[in-house]
Amino acid sequence: MTKFKTHILVCGGTGCTASLSDKIAKNLKDNLADKGLENEVQVILTGCFGFCEKGPIVKIMPDNTFYTEVKPEDAKEIIEEHIVKGRKVTRLLYTDPETKEHIADSKHMGFYKKQLRIALRNCGFIDPENIEEYIANDGYEALAKCLTEYTPEQVIDIIKKSGLRGRGGAGFPTGIKWEIASKNHADQKYIVCNADEGDPGAFMDRSILEGDPNSIIEAMAIGGYAIGATKGLVYIRAEYPLAIHRLEVAIKQAREYGLLGKNIFGSTFDFDIELRYGAGAFVCGEETALIHSMEGKRGEPTFKPPFPAQSGYLEKPTNVNNVETFANIPIIILKGADWFSSIGTEKSKGTKVFALAGQINNVGLIEIPMGTTLREIIYEIGGGIKNGRKFKAVQTGGPSGGCLTEKHLDVAIDYDSLMAAGSMMGSGGMVVMDETSCMVSIAKFYLDFTVEESCGKCTPCRIGNKRLYEILDKITQGKGTMEDLDNLRNLSKVIKDTALCGLGQTSPNPVLSTIDNFWDEYVEHVQEHKCRAGVCKALMKYVIDPNVCVGCTACARNCPVNAIKGERKSAHEINQDACIKCGTCIEKCKFGAISIK
Amino acid sequence: MAQIKTLADLQALKKVAHEKMDTRIKGNTSGLPQIRIAMATVGIAAGAKEIFDYFLEQADAEGLNVVVTQTGVIKDGNCQPVVVELALTEGECQVFENVDKKKADEILDMLKH
Numbered sequence: 024m025t026k027f028k029t030h031i032l033v034c035g036g037t038g039c040t041a042s043l044s045d046k047i048a049k050n051l052k053d054n055l056a057d058k059g060l061e062n063e064v065q066v067i068l069t070g071c072f073g074f075c076e077k078g079p080i081v082k083i084m085p086d087n088t089f090y091t092e093v094k095p096e097d098a099k100e101i102i103e104e105h106i107v108k109g110r111k112v113t114r115l116l117y118t119d120p121e122t123k124e125h126i127a128d129s130k131h132m133g134f135y136k137k138q139l140r141i142a143l144r145n146c147g148f149i150d151p152e153n154i155e156e157y158i159a160n161d162g163y164e165a166l167a168k169c170l171t172e173y174t175p176e177q178v179i180d181i182i183k184k185s186g187l188r189g190r191g192g193a194g195f196p197t198g199i200k201w202e203i204a205s206k207n208h209a210d211q212k213y214i215v216c217n218a219d220e221g222d223p224g225a226f227m228d229r230s231i232l233e234g235d236p237n238s239i240i241e242a243m244a245i246g247g248y249a250i251g252a253t254k255g256l257v258y259i260r261a262e263y264p265l266a267i268h269r270l271e272v273a274i275k276q277a278r279e280y281g282l283l284g285k286n287i288f289g290s291t292f293d294f295d296i297e298l299r300y301g302a303g304a305f306v307c308g309e310e311t312a313l314i315h316s317m318e319g320k321r322g323e324p325t326f327k328p329p330f331p332a333q334s335g336y337l338e339k340p341t342n343v344n345n346v347e348t349f350a351n352i353p354i355i356i357l358k359g360a361d362w363f364s365s366i367g368t369e370k371s372k373g374t375k376v377f378a379l380a381g382q383i384n385n386v387g388l389i390e391i392p393m394g395t396t397l398r399e400i401i402y403e404i405g406g407g408i409k410n411g412r413k414f415k416a417v418q419t420g421g422p423s424g425g426c427l428t429e430k431h432l433d434v435a436i437d438y439d440s441l442m443a444a445g446s447m448m449g450s451g452g453m454v455v456m457d458e459t460s461c462m463v464s465i466a467k468f469y470l471d472f473t474v475e476e477s478c479g480k481c482t483p484c485r486i487g488n489k490r491l492y493e494i495l496d497k498i499t500q501g502k503g504t505m506e507d508l509d510n511l512r513n514l515s516k517v518i519k520d521t522a523l524c525g526l527g528q529t530s531p532n533p534v535l536s537t538i539d540n541f542w543d544e545y546v547e548h549v550q551e552h553k554c555r556a557g558v559c560k561a562l563m564k565y566v567i568d569p570n571v572c573v574g575c576t577a578c579a580r581n582c583p584v585n586a587i588k589g590e591r592k593s594a595h596e597i598n599q600d601a602c603i604k605c606g607t608c609i610e611k612c613k614f615g616a617i618s619i620k
Numbered sequence: 621m622a623q624i625k626t627l628a629d630l631q632a633l634k635k636v637a638h639e640k641m642d643t644r645i646k647g648n649t650s651g652l653p654q655i656r657i658a659m660a661t662v663g664i665a666a667g668a669k670e671i672f673d674y675f676l677e678q679a680d681a682e683g684l685n686v687v688v689t690q691t692g693v694i695k696d697g698n699c700q701p702v703v704v705e706l707a708l709t710e711g712e713c714q715v716f717e718n719v720d721k722k723k724a725d726e727i728l729d730m731l732k733h
């Protein structure tokens with residue numbers, strides 16, 4: 024066998040694929056063939072590298088050269104220069120935003136320096152459609168170890184000792200969950216992987232499934248062995264076609280090798296996995312709703328108890344874990360509970376994957392040890408706020424979470440500190456906002472989402488959230504009263520206390536946290552009819568300064584609703600009743616005569 | 621496809637798969653020594669490619685944990701290739717000129733202790 028001297032890794036995640044990374048891979052292969060190098064250089068489509076801001080990413084190994092924003096037509100130059108002549112293609116290298124220097128080696132990029140990749144260990148490194156590459160990186164060794172060396176109780180013990188907590192939102196200790204499920208006896212039990220990932224903007228679970236599907240299969244088998252389940256189900260949203268495809272390929276290959284099926288590793292343990300597709304409802308990520316949806320019933324939650332561990336899928340004991348929770352399992356078995364629990368904080372062990380989004384320089388997928396501060400994430404990994412603007416808030420926990428401010432930047436993040444600060448870990452969405460974000464509008468955005476996604480089964484969530492939304496809308500229209508602010512608070516508390524499931528119990532969090540942290544901004548909207556971020560259109564007024572206006576008529580000619588009147592060569596005026604605040608006039612005025620008041 | 625029925629089966633498959641990925645895995649490991657061969661036009665004309673292959677084969681045969689990569693011009697205005705750079709640790713590196721197989725063996729020997 025001739026060994027490939029160089030490996031070219033091309034990101035094949037959903038994001039980079041949308042920017043034609045499969046075409047890039049094909050062009051690289053074609054150009055290699057032209058040069059007769061197809062047996063010396065291997066091109067591999069991998070999962071996500073995380074640095075989505077600058078995708079598509081192409082990485083050359085073993086020298087770790089990291090090319091960003093690559094286009095299909097760059098393939099020729101990469102082969103001719105880098106591969107044939109050994110010269111890096113400087114224009115495609117990542118440029119450090121501060122030093123303006125090109126950084127060739129990804130190990131030296133600020134984005135990666137503070138990261139610790141455990142759940143994402145194989146993403147962007149192996150070919151997810153080739154089980155052998157997973158095996159080359161210790162894949163299925165943890166399962167072998169469990170089946171041949173450990174009893175189910177010992178496996179549960181390791182997970183308990185590791186301190187791993189669920190990554191799907193609530194942070195329940197995984198080992199304890201497994202223990203409860205293992206103690207409920209039944210002729211059939213189920214282990215379920217929750218790959219619903221309904222938080223807006225979140226793509227952690229999708230990236231793991233696209234980049235390292237075998238790690239989830241192996242972990243589910245380990246979990247199945249631990250609790251005594253022979254059947255695994257992955258509940259995955261149908262909008263994730265690439266993740267579904269990679270999972271299907273991985274399951275097929277695992278079956279061919281006998282890593283799924285009967286008598287795995289010569290033991291008496293049988294295990295297999297099936298996929299179940301979700302239609303993309305947020306509430307179906309809630310475990311009881313998820314189970315009902317898998318049973319072909321309406322995706323509505325039911326009261327707990329009974330917990331799924333007692334009576335879940337088809338009324339059998341069922342253990343539900345999140346994708347990222349599973350991704351941590353094999354490596355904990357291999358490296359041990361002590362290794363895992365040495366990472367992180369007192370009560371939150373290991374790492375957490377976040378989807379970093381919003382007004383930040385390095386948008387992407389990151390994995391950091393628990394205990395990293397928001398400041399480190401935003402300024403070191405995230406490269407700071409876009410366009411040199413000022414940081415205002417960071418939203419974590421999605422629709423169930425809250426907005427944190429400047430004063431929280433040095434909080435060492437883990438489940439408990441985020442909760443104490445009025446937000447939550449959630450599944451790992453992190454949206455960074457600058458001064459151009461209006462916090463009332465942000466709260467309204469999340470409530471709009473919850474109203475849309477509420478299943479309607481319980482009254483507090485169905486009607487309460489709608490009322491919250493209406494009050495917020497009134498405030499953004501400049502029609503709110505101070506009494507409305509009190510009502511927001513009170514109603515929020517009632518919904519939290521009385522809603523049936525986690526959706527309603529957490530949906531007022533975006534409202535409460537913005538009221539607590541941005542009280543002045545709410546008051547400004549109510550009392551001064553002012554939106555300091557310039558977002559609430561109803562509170563804005565476009566005015567023409569008659570001393571600066573030369574009467575060129577550009578604004579009047581371009582106004583889509585003919586709201587601007589005036590004689591040529593004399594000052595113009597905006598009819599406020601007709602104005603729709605689209606901003607066209609400001610754009611067209613060459614004299615800076617128009618401003619927002 | 622042969623079924624995997626024991627840990628030994630898995631490890632046998634792992635060994636083969638690991639070898640195929642060797643280049644990538646070494647590149648991903650921090651702190652390995654590096655051998656960089658200048659492979660610009662002049663270097664290639666002077667036989668840098670053969671030396672590059674030789675380094676790879678020998679490192680493999682001897683089971684040396686080293687990253688072998690190609691690079692551009694190491695020494696400006698050098699018309700007497702083949703030029704090779706050896707970095708035992710990051711930062712510190714030695715440059716060798718006119719490297720042939722014999723000299724390559726000497727460089728590889730330096731990695732053995």
Ligand SMILES: Cc1cc2nc3c(=O)[nH]c(=O)nc-3n(C[C@H](O)[C@H](O)[C@H](O)COP(=O)(O)O)c2cc1C
Pocket residue numbers: 188189190191192193194195197217218219220221222305306307308309310311343344345346348349450524525526
């Ligand atoms: C409205 C709502 C949506 C949820 N969505 C998800 C989801 O998309 N993915 C997920 O893993 N857990 C989600 N959960 C949490 C699950 O109910 C459950 O706690 C989790 O899957 C358990 O896995 P873990 O212990 O590994 O975190 C959601 C909960 C609620 C209330």
